[in-house]
Amino acid sequence: MTDTPDTHRPQIPLLLSAVFLAYLAQMTLNPIIAPLAREVGLAEWQIGVTISSAAVMVVATSQFWGRRSQSWGRKPVLLAALTLATVAMAGFATVAAAGMRGALTGVALFGLFVLLRGIGFGTALAAVPPTAQAYIADVTPDESARVKGMAGVGAVQGIAMMAGAVLGGALAGFGLLTPLVVVPVLLVIGLAVVAFGLRREPTQELVADPPRVRVSDPRVWPFLIAGFGMLTSLGCVQVIAGFLVQDRLALDAAATGLVTGGVLLAAGVGMVTAQTVIVPRSGWAPTRLLKVGSAIAVLGFAVLIPNAGPVPLVAAMVLIGLGLGIAMPGYTAGPSLLMAREEQGGLAGIIGATNGLTFVVAPTASTALYGIGASLPVIVGGVVMASVFIFMSLHPGLRGLARLQDNDRTGE
Numbered sequence: 001m002t003d004t005p006d007t008h009r010p011q012i013p014l015l016l017s018a019v020f021l022a023y024l025a026q027m028t029l030n031p032i033i034a035p036l037a038r039e040v041g042l043a044e045w046q047i048g049v050t051i052s053s054a055a056v057m058v059v060a061t062s063q064f065w066g067r068r069s070q071s072w073g074r075k076p077v078l079l080a081a082l083t084l085a086t087v088a089m090a091g092f093a094t095v096a097a098a099g100m101r102g103a104l105t106g107v108a109l110f111g112l113f114v115l116l117r118g119i120g121f122g123t124a125l126a127a128v129p130p131t132a133q134a135y136i137a138d139v140t141p142d143e144s145a146r147v148k149g150m151a152g153v154g155a156v157q158g159i160a161m162m163a164g165a166v167l168g169g170a171l172a173g174f175g176l177l178t179p180l181v182v183v184p185v186l187l188v189i190g191l192a193v194v195a196f197g198l199r200r201e202p203t204q205e206l207v208a209d210p211p212r213v214r215v216s217d218p219r220v221w222p223f224l225i226a227g228f229g230m231l232t233s234l235g236c237v238q239v240i241a242g243f244l245v246q247d248r249l250a251l252d253a254a255a256t257g258l259v260t261g262g263v264l265l266a267a268g269v270g271m272v273t274a275q276t277v278i279v280p281r282s283g284w285a286p287t288r289l290l291k292v293g294s295a296i297a298v299l300g301f302a303v304l305i306p307n308a309g310p311v312p313l314v315a316a317m318v319l320i321g322l323g324l325g326i327a328m329p330g331y332t333a334g335p336s337l338l339m340a341r342e343e344q345g346g347l348a349g350i351i352g353a354t355n356g357l358t359f360v361v362a363p364t365a366s367t368a369l370y371g372i373g374a375s376l377p378v379i380v381g382g383v384v385m386a387s388v389f390i391f392m393s394l395h396p397g398l399r400g401l402a403r404l405q406d407n408d409r410t411g412e
Contacts, residue, residue: 010139012149014197015132018078020156021190022085022128025183026121027164029089032172032179039176040099042110048363050113054122058356061123066130066349067210070342073201074135078194081127086187088120093180100176126356129153130348137336137344146337147289148280151329155275158325162268165261213346219338220347222395224354226290227331229388231355233297234324235362236381237304237317238264240370247374248307259310266314267321274325282326286334287392293327294389301382305375323385 037047069077095112098104104112136149171179215221237244242260245251251259279289300319303312332351339347369377 011198012136012139012152014193015074015135016152016156018082018190018194018198019128019132019153020160021186021193022082022125023157023160024164024167025085025089025186025190026125027161028168028171028179028186029117029183030164030168032168032176035172036096036176036180040096040109041105042099042113046110046113050110050118052360052363053114053118054125055356055359057119057122058126059353059360061126062130062352062356063212063346063349065127066134066345066347066352067212068345069127069131069134069348070207070210070345073206074131075194075198075200077127077131078198079191081124081131082187082191082194085121085124086184086191088116088124089180089187090184092116092121093177093184096180097177126352129157129355130345130352133332133336133348133351134345137339137348138341143285143333143337144283147284147286147329147333150332150336151275151279153332154325154328155272158268158272158275158321162265162272165265165268169261207342207345210342210345213339213343213350215350220335220350222391223331223335224350226294226388226392227328227351228354228358229384229391230294230297230324230327230331231358232362232365233301233381233385233388234320235358236366236369236377236384237301237320238267239363239366240377241317243370244313244374244378248313249310263314263317267317270318270321270323271325274322275329278322278326279329284330286330286337289330290327290334290392291389293323293325293330294385294392295323296326297323298382298386298389299323301378301385304378305382307375 033047033051037043065077065081092113095104095109095116099109132153133150136153137146140146140149167182168179171182213220215224241263245260245263249259274293282289284292297320300316300321300323303319304316306312335347335351336344366377366381369380
């Protein structure tokens, strides 16, 4: 069979659709986790351990998946990951149903929650962003295309966050089991998209033994510090958003859930707008995206610190989402422009591990700080974000990279 132009055309949209479906499955489950825990008799800390165990697995396995995406190929890795995710979440739905009937309780129920939703699903989800990012780094020939592709990964995750909140809440109206059943169905659709749509790379394009990328690599660690700081700042406000809404606006539990969803939706709208409109049209280099985005996010934190009513609260979340939406493609694309092709899988994996680490740290830290003072986690988040901006502006290596990128863009 002869090759056609489509045979070599990058399949970024198809890959992004798989990322979207995987994250939509995760986000659809999020709105029902708290009521599900109470329905089956688990304590809040047990659900916290379940979610944290998933984050730990992301940290532990992201670089493995990223490197395997180059040695096995993108399609086999995604098929393996989505199959594992489907089995884990189908098992989770079965266990949850047994818990709701009282057929499974106590330590056994908790252990299966951790095994299926935490370890199983966390390990599977860890494969998806590194594989997508490594693929985009492989098929984008220049900085502009690279930044747009990386922004696409963030955009579909943001859209999935918004859609999942709506879908999970709507499905919960038919009972808590309904979203639990729908989640593995979404994963099966993602599995079918990859199985029937994604091409396998020719054997000669695979990398037999992709090098392991080290955190201490001078091309990488400044961006990792920036990314960790930005996502930790975001985590500081995401986790306590419901507390802020209820305490500042004096709402009951039902109204708090509705308004909190709207506040988080506002942040998601800011993030998606940045990554689908501003970043692709700006043409900015990664270092500039990081500086501009972190500065806007600092402004959002400053607006959020005082208790000034609902309008500033929503405006602050829009600014934080907008700033992070601008900065994140700079964080993911920046180091990829400095790495060789065979290093892209390891790099994407270490970025995924860094992202996962923030979800281990931020929830515990922010809730503990909130117990000391309601504005304290917001202040700490703002200080961390301001530190990212200062670091990006003053680090000599990043300043030199910014000058080099500007010169390349102007043809000097």
